[in-house]
Amino acid sequence: MDAMVRELSYAQAIQEAMAIAMDMDERVFLMGEDIGVYGGAFQVTGDLVERYGTERVIDTPISELGGAGVAVGAALTGMRPIFEFQFSDFATLAMEQIVNQAAKMRFMLGGEVSVPVVMRFPAGSGTGAAAQHSQSLEAWLGHVPGLKVIQPATPYDAKGMLLAAVADPDPVMIFEHKLLYKMKGPVPEGYYTVPIDKADIRREGRDLTIVATSIMVQKALDAAATLEAEGIDVEVVDLRTIRPMDKQTVIDSVKKTSRLMCVYEAVKTLGIGAEVSAMIAESEAFDYLDAPIVRLGGAETPIPYNPELEKATVPQVPDIISAARDLVKGVR
Amino acid sequence: MAGASKAVADSRANLPFVYRQYSAEQLKQVLYKMYLIRRFEEGAEESYTRGLIHGTMHLSIGQEASAMGICMPLGEDDQITSTHRGHGHCIAKGAEVKRMFAEFFGKTTGYCKGRGGSMHIADVAKGNLGANGIVGGGIPIAVGAALSSKMMKTGKVVVSFFGDGANNEGAFHEALNMAAVWKLPVIFVCENNGYGMSTSTARSTAVKNIADRAAAYSMPGVIVNGNIFSEVAEASYKAVERARAGEGPTLIESKTYRHRGHSKSDRNRYRTKEEIEDWMSNRDPITLFENELREFGFIDDKGIEAIRSEVAQEIADGIEFAKASPSPDVSETGNYVYTEQA
Incomplete structure (x- = not known):
């Protein structure tokens, strides 16, 4: 019989995944700032400390x-830590351990060790937290060989990809958009994994491929619903993993639709959109393109506090609709 | 560690710690390894000069008693994190010099299959979790290893070696604080050789002794003469006992000196020839230990000569092994970035 499927929030799905991981493997434990009785800044760990104790919810x-270094050291010596950053912005304080140590340890030591650490990063704007608590830094880490970087966009993927990350022998960085934490969706009970190297076609279409990440997947789907009424049939590819990127799924989609738009919240330049665009330009899909590639990314500014300015800084559904119309009608 | 018998121990009652604690055979082995470290680094330096080794290296010549003293009470299961000046730690923890030379020569038989070189030398099987190219990088990692030991109840003690330069890194302070809060079985060993590259501790560090900083983290701060093997080993022994008893971390400051420059690019413009000469002639750790062994009747000139020639042979064999070993194939450049999955 199939596992019972319930509606859970994205945060509840992550919490359930962490509980299952701890139930299955005594080496798994949680570390982070205020993840115990406080329950985590976004209540993702919630009451796990009551169920697993302060020795496993540290x-x-x-x-x-x-803290990141302790997690790396514990992973290096046989444990399976899940380390929560309170905000993804605080990765800037821990770059040394993430980039120089966790990512390179296995390589530098000729394969003699592995670092099975999972790091969770609440990311993104939309909460009025201003410039130092709203960034999307996933592409920074995506640039580092040795790391795996994922951005689950649904409760189902949040649970399944976290469980895959815990089972993975290498360091996995999970960027969780803060506005997704309350999003609800179907999540099966029990253990299952979602592969870390596969994109997901969330909506099939003929006219245009939108490659989106994280919260932009839902925005792209919302835009696609509106565009459908106008006779524009959008295919939405949820990239899910930015390293290692599932190139083939994107290439196949572009070959089918002949148009590509990349939508992501991080600052537009030198980001995921550049990588996806270049990858398509280098691939056999290039010959199939009927129009220039379009990137919709964050503005070239820090995230502002004012809510109207904040919204204007990152792509919104109307921006996607408008850009898609132009792209399909050949305005660009 | 199995040491001196009761009768022998009584006859040594007035001698310094190590001569009471360890057997003559163990102490001669220490001298052997101190020579092995010295000659290994001289051999590496010479190979570098001849162009057989590329990159750079950071030699610990002059600091051998510190590496050997700290590792003396450790068992094979205990672990260390090391530094860019880590050849001595590696040998002291049990590594084979032939595989170290092979690593420096970039060969597949090296400890890191030629991917790490001097700055990332490691011997995981013997508990050396690796040297580190980042000053202070290994300190939080050692705390993590100690957390593993506590959580898995393995009884392992972890030693984190670092230099005086690292005590001004944030990682040092964060790591010591966490180790103390969680009472972890870890020993922080600052090998203070007086200079972080060219900047003296007097110019870089607000406290007179780095061990003074232990007070801020409620742990014992112990200062030893890092060039006297017995002093270092005694401090390490006590810290290991404390860690194994679950009483938490210790900070040991081992005051020592590196005879060579920081790395191969150093022109030694920040210290005088007289200062270097003084440390080499009057405070060389191998000479000091050798003199004590002789004075206390543990070894004679013939025994010392035998050790020197055995070490010379092991070094020559090691270099030959490295030269004869194969280089990795360029097609394997991408190996070990991720775990190979079946």
Whole structure:
């Protein structure tokens, strides 16, 4: 019989995945700032400390660099830590351990070790938290060989990809958009995994491929619903993993639709859109393109506090609709 | 560790710690390894000069008693994290010099299959989790290894070696604080050789002794003369006992000196010839240990000569092994970035 499927929020799905991982493997434990009795800044760990105790749900001091290093050291020596950054922005304080240590340890030591650490990063804008608590830094880490970087866009994927990350022998960085935490969706009970190297076609279409990440997947789907009424049939590819990227799914989609738009919240230049565009330009799909590739990304500014400015800084559904119309009608 | 018998111990009652604690055979083995570290680094330096080794290296010549003293009470299961000046730690923890030379020569038989070189030398099987190219990079990692030990109840003690330069990195402070809060079985060993590259501790560090910083993290801060093997080993022994008893971390400051420059690019413009000469002539750790062994009757000139010639042979064999070993194939450049999955 199939596992019972319930509606869970994205945050509940992550919490359930962490509980299952701890039930299945005594080496799994959680570390982070205020993840114990406080329940985490976004209530993702919730009451896990009551169920698993302070020895497996460890509140760290406000020491992102040291804390990340402890997680790396524990992973290196046989444990399976899941380390929560309170905000993804605080990765900047821990870059040394993530980039120089976790990512390179296996390589530098000629394959003699592995670092099965999972790091979780609440990311993105939309909460009025301003410039230092709203960034989307996933492409920074996506640039580093040795790391795997994922951005689940649904509760189902959040649970399944976290469980895949815990089972993965290498360091996996999970970027969770803060506005997704309350999003509800169907999530099966029990253990299942979603592969870390596969994009997902969330909506099939003939006229245009939109490659989106994280919260932009839902925005692209909303845009696609409106565009359908206008006779524009959009295919939405949820990239899910930015390293290693599932190139083939994107290539096949572009060959089918002949048009490509990339939609992501991070600053537009030198980001995921550039990578996807270049990858298509280098592939056999290039010959299939009927129009220039379009990137919709974040503005070239820090995230502002004012809610109207904040919204204007990142792509919204009307922006996607408008850009898609132009692209399909050949305005660009 | 099995040491001196009761009768022998009584006859040594007034001698320094190691001569009471360890057997003559163990102490001679220490001298052997101190020579092995010295000659290994001289051999590596010479090979570098001849163009057989590329890149750079950071030699610990002059700091051998520190590496050996700290590792003396450790068992094979205990773990260390090391530094860019980590050849001595690696040998002290049990590595074979032939595989170290092979690594420096970039060969597949090296400890890291030629991917790491001097700055990432490691011997995981013997508990050396690796040297580190980032000053202070290994300190939080050691705390993580100690957390593993506590959570898995393995009884392992972890030593984190670092230099005086690292004590001004944030990682040092964050890691010591967490280790103390969680009472982890870890020993922080600052090998203070007086200079972070060219900048003296007097110019870089607000406290007179780095061990003074232990007070901020409620752990014992112990200062030892890092060039006297017995002093270092005694401090390490006590710290290991404390860690194994679940009483938490210790900070040991081992005051020592590197005879060579920071790395191969160093022109030694920040210290005087007289200062270097003084440390080499009057405070060389191998000479000091050798003199004590002789004075206390553990070894004679013939025994010392035998050790020197055995070490010379092991070094020569090691270099030959490295030269004869194969280089990795360029087609394997992408190996070990990720775990190979079946």
